[in-house]
Amino acid sequence: MNAFRYAQAHDAASxxxxxxxxxxxxxxxxxxxxxxxxxxxxxxxxxxxxITRLPMRGIDTLPDGGVxxxxxxxxxxxxxxxxxxxxxxxxxxxxxxxxxxxxxxMATIGGNVMQRTRCAYFRDVSQACNKRVPGSxxxxxxxxxxxxxxxxxxxxxxxxxxSDLAVALLSADAIVHVRGRSGDRAIPxxxxxxxxxxxxxxxxxxxxxxxxxxxxxxATASARTSFYLKVRDRASYEFALVSVAASLDVRAGTVRAAxxxxxxxxxxxxxxxxxxxxxxxxxxxxxxxxxAAQAATRGMRGYGQNDFKIALAQRAIVRALxxxxxxx
Amino acid sequence: xxxxxxxxxxxLRRAALPTIAASLGLGEPRLSAAAAAVASITVLxxxxxxAIPVALTVNGxxxxxxxxxxxxxxxxxxxxxxxxxxxxxxxxxxxxxxTVLVDGRRTNxxxxxxxxxxxxxxxxxxxxxxxNRLHPMQAAFIEHDGFQCGYCTxxxILSAVALLSEKRPTDxxxxxxxxxGNICRCGAYPNIVAAVRSVAGQNA
Numbered sequence: 001m002n003a004f005r006y007a008q009a010h011d012a013a014s015x016x017x018x019x020x021x022x023x024x025x026x027x028x029x030x031x032x033x034x035x036x037x038x039x040x041x042x043x044x045x046x047x048x049x050x051i052t053r054l055p056m057r058g059i060d061t062l063p064d065g066g067v068x069x070x071x072x073x074x075x076x077x078x079x080x081x082x083x084x085x086x087x088x089x090x091x092x093x094x095x096x097x098x099x100x101x102x103x104x105x106m107a108t109i110g111g112n113v114m115q116r117t118r119c120a121y122f123r124d125v126s127q128a129c130n131k132r133v134p135g136s137x138x139x140x141x142x143x144x145x146x147x148x149x150x151x152x153x154x155x156x157x158x159x160x161x162x163s164d165l166a167v168a169l170l171s172a173d174a175i176v177h178v179r180g181r182s183g184d185r186a187i188p189x190x191x192x193x194x195x196x197x198x199x200x201x202x203x204x205x206x207x208x209x210x211x212x213x214x215x216x217x218x219a220t221a222s223a224r225t226s227f228y229l230k231v232r233d234r235a236s237y238e239f240a241l242v243s244v245a246a247s248l249d250v251r252a253g254t255v256r257a258a259x260x261x262x263x264x265x266x267x268x269x270x271x272x273x274x275x276x277x278x279x280x281x282x283x284x285x286x287x288x289x290x291x292a293a294q295a296a297t298r299g300m301r302g303y304g305q306n307d308f309k310i311a312l313a314q315r316a317i318v319r320a321l322x323x324x325x326x327x328x
Numbered sequence: 329x330x331x332x333x334x335x336x337x338x339x340l341r342r343a344a345l346p347t348i349a350a351s352l353g354l355g356e357p358r359l360s361a362a363a364a365a366v367a368s369i370t371v372l373x374x375x376x377x378x379a380i381p382v383a384l385t386v387n388g389x390x391x392x393x394x395x396x397x398x399x400x401x402x403x404x405x406x407x408x409x410x411x412x413x414x415x416x417x418x419x420x421x422x423x424x425x426x427t428v429l430v431d432g433r434r435t436n437x438x439x440x441x442x443x444x445x446x447x448x449x450x451x452x453x454x455x456x457x458x459x460n461r462l463h464p465m466q467a468a469f470i471e472h473d474g475f476q477c478g479y480c481t482x483x484x485i486l487s488a489v490a491l492l493s494e495k496r497p498t499d500x501x502x503x504x505x506x507x508x509g510n511i512c513r514c515g516a517y518p519n520i521v522a523a524v525r526s527v528a529g530q531n532a
Contacts, residue, residue: 003377006397006443018372028444035400035439036420047374048397050444076433100509101494102487103421105433106440236508237422 002044009051012179012211019209020181022047029072030107033115041125042132056213065219071110071212078109088217090226090245094168097230100237110212113166113176113192117159118239130156131200146305152266157200158303159267161193162239164230166269169215170261171245172223177214180207193268222249222257227324231316240264242312244320250284260296265313272296275317284325293317382443386411387455401445402426402437405452413453413482424510427483428452434490453482464527465489472523476514484510488524498528
């Protein structure tokens with residue numbers, strides 16, 4: 001690990017100013033991702049700004065049925081929160097299916113949506129990776145790519161985004177609240193992450209130094225009937241090969257509103273508008289769910305070792321939709 | 329082949345950084361109240377990258393140390409405090425051998441910077457027994473033969489203590505899920521599960 005300076009922030013304004021003072025500065029909260037990457041020399045911050053003492057840890061239930069998650073709330077705290085489990089089941093499920101109890105005690109909500117890919121080539125500094133070293137190439141496209149993207153990738157990057165939570169947040173229309181040097185702004189989660197294109201080093205719409213202050217879960221028609229399905233190589237403590245977050249508002253047997261999001265298939269948490277369109281206005285039955293699975297995976301393409309993900313995604317979508325949309 | 333090259337590069341950067349920091353006057357930790365008020369809207373005082381004062385509370389005892397900000401809690405426990413009961417397995421948060429309690433919550437010490445746990449109470453395996461009387465979880469691991477080589481055992485035991493304080497369900501499947509952050513290469517899982525369940529009052 002490189003040597004670095006350390007500063008502890010007690011208010012957001014000075015944290016932002018400190019970030020601006022050093023182009024090599026980075027925030028640290030739970031540290032589960034950044035410390036790991038620093039040990040591998042994947043990232044080498046010159047200054048760590050510790051934001052764990054900022055007053056952003058609360059979980060507030062909102063009178064309209066929403067919940068506001070402070071950016072520093074840990075994954076454990078959110079997963080254990082009764083209102084989150086009752087109002088946003090997919091969010092709580094996605095957290096409980098993530099990482100380990102230890103890591104969930106450490107990792108924060110803000111950090112979770114910012115976590116970096118688990119692509120082995122990104123994490124090995126002896127390998128070509130356009131995300132780590134722009135212009136160096138992508139070793140995964142012709143390499144060991146079983147874990148990699150089947151949609152949303154580019155000639156520069158076919159990594160997958162590792163967050164379970166971010167997939168569930170897509171099914172909940174979550175809003176990321178951000179404080180920057182020019183003020184506060186609210187970013188819908190489906191506009192937060194950006195596709196790699198020709199700039200895979202850029203992963204979100206955040207500007208350098210921006211601080212996530214909260215993630216808001218608004219009350220929606222379908223959030224209470226949501227489900228997170230995770231398919232992985234072992235029963236626990238593993239990243240997703242494919243995951244599905246589905247939420248449905250079904251009335252009189254007809255789907256009135258739907259959110260369908262996939263994990264493990266794209267460089268970003270992947271919302272399938274095509275899949276959602278195949279659901280809305282249709283009867284909530286097996287035929288509709290199969291059609292949605294087809295629509296959601298149309299255009300997906302594997303790189304050899306990960307071809308299986310397309311069929312796996314289709315089956316996982318049908319299973320998740322059946323779970324959440326079963327006639328009661 | 330790339331290892332020696334990286335090591336040399338790292339060495340050069342390590343050697344250069346303190347000099348740069350010193351020439352810029354960085355690393356000054358103290359500010360007057362007036363300066364602190366200004367600093368509250370400007371740049372925070374930073375410490376390091378060389379050794380800085382760090383006070384750690386481990387097993388009820390306060391240790392005043394000088395360590396670099398990059399030193400993990402795991403390395404501090406083992407290399408500076410000689411508390412070698414906390415084990416280094418993967419050193420990347422995937423095995424759980426380094427599990428300790430921080431303010432009662434199970435935590436991977438390998439991914440924790442020591443400087444960040446100041447003011448918090450750290451409990452390691454050495455702090456679990458009451459004098460010569462073993463913690464019930466320690467006794468249960470012996471009773472149920474919950475280990476072979478023993479390397480993962482301190483982490484398993486602290487994780488198990490936390491599982492019960494978190495009031496997780498203690499049926500067999502739940503214990504396996506809530507202990508999944510602790511890997512045992514010997515495969516002592518059946519006996520580990522039995523030990524945890526026995527302390528929970530559910531003899532297997």
